[in-house]
Amino acid sequence: xxxxxxxxxxxxxxxxxxxxxxxxxxxxxxxxxxxxxxxxxxxxxxxxxxxxxxxxxxxxxxxxxxxxxxxxxxxxxxxxxxxxxxxxxxxxxxxxxxxxxxxxxxxxxxxxxxxxxxxxxxxxxxxxxxxxxxxxxxxxxxxxxxxxxxxxxxxxxxxxxxxxxxxxxxxxxxxxxxxxxxxxxxxxxxxxxxxxxxxxxxxxxxxxxxxxxxxxxxxxxxxxxxxxxxxxxxxxxxxxxxxxxxxxxxxxxxxxxxxxxxxxxxxxxxxxxxxxxxxxxxxxxx
Amino acid sequence: xxxxxxxxxxxxxxxxxxxxxxxxxxxxxxxxxxxxxxxxxxxxxxxxxxxxxxxxxxxxxxxxxxxxxxxxxxxxxxxxxxxxxxxxxxxxxxxxxxxxxxxxxxxxxxxxxxxxxxxxxxxxxxxxxxxxxxxxxxxxxxxxxxxxxxxxxxxxxxxxxxxxxxxxxxxxxxxxxxxxxxxxxxxxxxxxxxxxxxxxxxxxxxxxxxxxxxxxxxxxxxxxxxxxxxxxxxxxxxxxxxxxxxxxxxxxxxxxxxxxxxxxxxxxxxxxxxxxxxxxxxxxxx
DNA sequence: TAAATCATGCAGGAATTCCTGCATGATTTA
DNA sequence: TAAATCATGCAGGAATTCCTGCATGATTTA
Numbered sequence: 090x091x092x093x094x095x096x097x098x099x100x101x102x103x104x105x106x107x108x109x110x111x112x113x114x115x116x117x118x119x120x121x122x123x124x125x126x127x128x129x130x131x132x133x134x135x136x137x138x139x140x141x142x143x144x145x146x147x148x149x150x151x152x153x154x155x156x157x158x159x160x161x162x163x164x165x166x167x168x169x170x171x172x173x174x175x176x177x178x179x180x181x182x183x184x185x186x187x188x189x190x191x192x193x194x195x196x197x198x199x200x201x202x203x204x205x206x207x208x209x210x211x212x213x214x215x216x217x218x219x220x221x222x223x224x225x226x227x228x229x230x231x232x233x234x235x236x237x238x239x240x241x242x243x244x245x246x247x248x249x250x251x252x253x254x255x256x257x258x259x260x261x262x263x264x265x266x267x268x269x270x271x272x273x274x275x276x277x278x279x280x281x282x283x284x285x286x287x288x289x290x291x292x293x294x295x296x297x298x299x300x301x302x303x304x305x306x307x308x309x310x311x312x313x314x315x316x317x318x319x320x321x322x323x324x325x326x327x328x329x330x331x332x333x334x335x336x337x338x339x340x341x342x343x344x345x346x347x348x349x350x351x352x353x354x355x356x357x358x359x360x361x362x363x364x365x366x367x368x369x370x371x372x373x374x375x
Numbered sequence: 376x377x378x379x380x381x382x383x384x385x386x387x388x389x390x391x392x393x394x395x396x397x398x399x400x401x402x403x404x405x406x407x408x409x410x411x412x413x414x415x416x417x418x419x420x421x422x423x424x425x426x427x428x429x430x431x432x433x434x435x436x437x438x439x440x441x442x443x444x445x446x447x448x449x450x451x452x453x454x455x456x457x458x459x460x461x462x463x464x465x466x467x468x469x470x471x472x473x474x475x476x477x478x479x480x481x482x483x484x485x486x487x488x489x490x491x492x493x494x495x496x497x498x499x500x501x502x503x504x505x506x507x508x509x510x511x512x513x514x515x516x517x518x519x520x521x522x523x524x525x526x527x528x529x530x531x532x533x534x535x536x537x538x539x540x541x542x543x544x545x546x547x548x549x550x551x552x553x554x555x556x557x558x559x560x561x562x563x564x565x566x567x568x569x570x571x572x573x574x575x576x577x578x579x580x581x582x583x584x585x586x587x588x589x590x591x592x593x594x595x596x597x598x599x600x601x602x603x604x605x606x607x608x609x610x611x612x613x614x615x616x617x618x619x620x621x622x623x624x625x626x627x628x629x630x631x632x633x634x635x636x637x638x639x640x641x642x643x644x645x646x647x648x649x650x651x652x653x654x655x656x657x658x659x660x661x
Numbered sequence: 662t663a664a665a666t667c668a669t670g671c672a673g674g675a676a677t678t679c680c681t682g683c684a685t686g687a688t689t690t691a
Numbered sequence: 692t693a694a695a696t697c698a699t700g701c702a703g704g705a706a707t708t709c710c711t712g713c714a715t716g717a718t719t720t721a
Contacts, residue, residue, distance in 0.1 A: 092599070096591035103668055107587075114587055118452065121408075122445055124708060135670045140710060151709065152677090159408050166404060166448075168486050169455040183627070184493055184620045188485040191616040192478060199474040207470055226649075230520035237513050238608055274650035303651055319619055320626070321637055322524055326616040330477040333610050334470045340606070341469070351607055363512075364560035365589055389698055410678060421700045426680060437679065438707090666719070677708070682701105689696070 091157040094146045102145075105134040109142045113158065121162045125151045187319055191326040197315045198327040202334065209310045210268075210294050211338030217266035217292060219245035221257060223282040224270035227323050231270050231296070231332055238336045242343055242350055251278060258286050266292040269304050272316050272323055283307045296328065296335070377443040380432045388431075391420040395428045399444065407445045411437045456486075473605055477612040483601045484613040488620065495596045496554075496580050497624030503552035503578060505531035507543060509568040510556035513609050517556050517582070517618055524622045528629060528636055537564060544572050555581040555590050558602050558609060569593040582614065582621070 095110045102110060112132045113120050120128060125143075126136040143154035214220055220239060224232025232248055240246040245265075249257060258267060267286035271279040280303050287293045287307040295304035298316040305311045314331045318324060340347050358364060381396045388396060398418045399406050406414060411429075412422040429440035500506055506525060510518025518534055526532040531551075535543060544553060553572035557565040566589050573579045573593040581590035584602040591597045600617045604610060626633050644650060 092586035093597070096586035096588075096597060099587055099589075100592050105669070110587060114585060118449065125710090126708075136709080137670060137711080138668080141669090144710095162452075163404060165486060166452055166455075169452070182490055183623065184488060184490050185485060187620050187623055188481060188488065188616050191619070192481050192485065195474065195478050195481060195612070199471055199478065202470060202474065204468060204470050227520060227523050230516045230523065233519060234513065234516035234611065237516065241607070277648055277651050280651055320623060321527070321633075322619055322622055324616075324619050325520065326481070326612055326619070329615045330474050330610075330612045333477070333605055333608050333612070334473055336608055337469065337473055337606060347607075362563060365563050365566055391699070411680090412678075422679080423681080423700060424698080427699090430680095662721100664719100664721075666717100668717080669715085671714085672712095673710105674712105675708100675710070677706100679706070680704085682703095684701085685699085687696100687698075689694100691692100691694075 091146070091154070091161060098146060105132075105138045106142050106145065108132045108134060109139060117158050117161055117165075121155065121159045123155075187324075190317065190319055191324060194315055194317045194324070194327045195330055198331060201313070201315055202331065203313065206310055206312050207331075207334050207338045208342070210312055210335055211340075211342040213266050213292055213294060213310060214239065214243065214335075214339040215342045217245075217264060218262045219247065219265035220268065221247045221249050221254075221261065221265060221286075222268045222270065223249040223254065223279050225251070225276040225278045227325065228270045228272060228276070228279065231325055231328055232268075234329070235268070235270070235332050235335065239339065241354060242340060242347060249282060254278075254282055255285060258282065258289065258291070261291065263290050264292070266294065269293070269295040269308065270297070270328075271295070271302070271304055272298050272325075272328070273302075275303055280304060280307075296332065377432070377440065377447060384432060391418075391424045392428050392431065394418045394420060395425060403444050403447055407441065407448045409441075456483075473610075476603065476605055477610060480601055480603045480610070480613045481616055484617060487599070487601060488617065489599065492596055492598050493617075493620050493624045494628070496598055496621055497626075497628045499552050499578055499580060499596060500525065500529065500621075500625040501628045503531075503550060504548045505533065505551035506554065507533045507535050507540075507547065507551065507572075508554045508556065509535040509540065509565050511537070511562040511564045513611065514556045514558065514562070514565065517611055517614055518554075520615070521554070521556070521618050521621065525625065527640060528626060528633060535568060540564075540568055541571060544568065544575065544577070547577065549576050550578070552578040552580065555579070555594065556583070556614075557581070557588070557590055558584050558611075558614070559588075561589055566590060566593075582618065 092114065095114065099110065109128065109132045112128070123131070125139045129136045129139045132139070140151045143151040146154060148154040148157070220243065222232045222236050236246050236248040247257065267283060269279045269283040283293055283295060283304055284307045293308045294310040294312070295302070295308040296312045296314065297304045299313055300311060302311075312331065312335065314328045316323070316327060378400065381400065385393075385396065395414065395418045398414070409417070411425045415422045415425045418425070426437045429437045432440060434440040434443070506529065508518045508522050522532050522534040533543065553569060555565045555569040569579055569581060569590055570593045579594045580596040580598070581588070581594040582598045582600065583590045585599055586597060588597075598617065598621065600614045602609070602613060
């Protein structure tokens with residue numbers, strides 16, 4: 090596979106060669122048909138550089154590299170054809186089917202998603218003094234994700250953990266919001282937190298699979314997500330997508346300040362080197 | 376379109392030309408890549424006949440005809456891709472569109488998913504003495520999810536955290552596996568962990584967006600997931616689905632013991648009241 | 662700051678691919 | 692049956708594409 094060869098050599102590639110690599114990875118469909126000089130042109134380097142790139146990857150020449158790209162393209166093409174012909178679900182191995190199942194659930198989620206509930210939740214988040222998110226076991230991943238992005242935009246975002254959850258809720262203002270995330274089989278912990286919060290007079294919301302969920306009883310706003318387990322796994326693909334929607338809805342309610350906040354974060358990140366530096370410098374490192 | 380040109384000329388074609396025409400129509404996928412003499416060979420005629428066939432169809436030369444075949448192929452390819460995309464993107468509000476975008480990315484993931492890489496990763500997990508997962512910031516949600524389910528089936532699963540990550544890796548056996556999860560813009564921390572692990576002689580793998588990812592450099596196995604940000608959010612819907620696949624692949628490699636382990640877990644959960652008791656009883660409670 | 666190393670483009674020759682005149686044998690027409 | 696027409700392959704030249712030595716300027720190292 091050419092992708093692997095590129096990955097392997099990535100650190101030793103020169104800027105021009107990286108340009109070629111990126112073009113190949115992003116546009117393999119078109120690259121499969123280009124001559125060395127054409128590829129050079131679109132990548133902004135000379136024909137020579139392209140040819141040398143091919144031999145650097147271990148091909149005996151440019152034509153051999155192009156064949157590799159072609160094989161890749163043909164394979165993708167056949168996969169697509171096969172998937173179409175045999176209607177997603179049937180064909181492919183168990184991994185393809187697993188993703189197909191997620192796609193189906195997600196389509197359902199799209200059809201069923203309750204926009205007004207999402208926007209209501211968005212508004213609650215914006216107006217809350219503090220937002221606490223409760224999710225346990227597998228749902229904790231979702232809770233973490235939600236908290237992570239909300240904390241880009243809001244203050245007082247907090248991921249509840251079993252050790253201190255009740256204390257945190259007990260000490261929070263009445264104007265705070267507690268969001269519970271749980272899917273069958275619902276964890277007792279999340280339910281207890283939500284009940285306690287609701288009974289303490291706080292605002293509550295839940296992200297769960299259905300209105301019949303026990304969480305719904307203690308929630309002012311319920312965002313439902315169709316949910317289908319995959320073998321023994323819960324498959325949180327659809328909930329993940331809907332949580333994106335929650336974040337977007339909250340951001341939209343917040344309005345203007347979002348851009349400003351994001352810009353400030355950008356500066357902070359670059360000052361603190363949170364992310365890998367862009368290409369050219371990381372190249373130096375190796 | 377070339378098909379029409381062929382249809383038009385069909386009655387006046389000689390036997391050799393008909394052989395070419397038939398090959399082109401039946402195998403346009405492969406024909407798009409052949410030279411005149413190669414096409415002649417597979418069709419059982421000489422190069423000359425192929426070239427003359429091209430001009431008979433009204434092309435100025437063989438390369439022009441091949442371009443037409445290529446355009447056809449590319450168009451079919453894009454159509455297939457578009458079909459998968461359900462084109463719901465248009466309708467609905469921004470929340471519907473956000474989910475539609477996720478669906479599209481997921482379809483792409485399904486087409487591109489590298490089954491062999493997933494299974495290789497599954498095997499690595501099964502054979503590792505310990506499995507440590509590194510994910511930071513938004514990717515931490517994914518790392519948590521992966522760890523959570525792996526710990527149902529395997530011992531020695533561990534979610535690395537910034538405080539003790541290097542110490543844990545340094546003390547782990549060489550037979551352990553470190554899995555890095557990161558997407559653009561890659562977090563430095565995850566990269567460092569992976570590099571350190573790889574240089575310490577441990578097994579490494581990564582779940583990332585592309586072979587050109589810096590993580591790929593330090594990974595024996597790379598599982599790629601197409602990844603598209605949604606506004607300012609990363610949208611980990613597709614990665615979430617692929618992580619399900621990783622878990623499934625590992626479970627499948629483990630084989631028989633899975634059922635047994637799950638049954639034991641069931642007993643433990645019910646003994647510890649981890650989950651809310653089934654309907655009837657929980658209903659009484661309220 | 663100077664020397665060394667490296668990436669890159671250009672140029673020109675090598676290799677490949679394409680095109681076409683001519684010869685040959687098959688098929689059709691008279 | 693004989694002449695004419697046609698399809699086809701071969702051969703060799705034209706065009707395109709690929710490859711590599713050399714020079715240049717950038718970057719790194721000492």
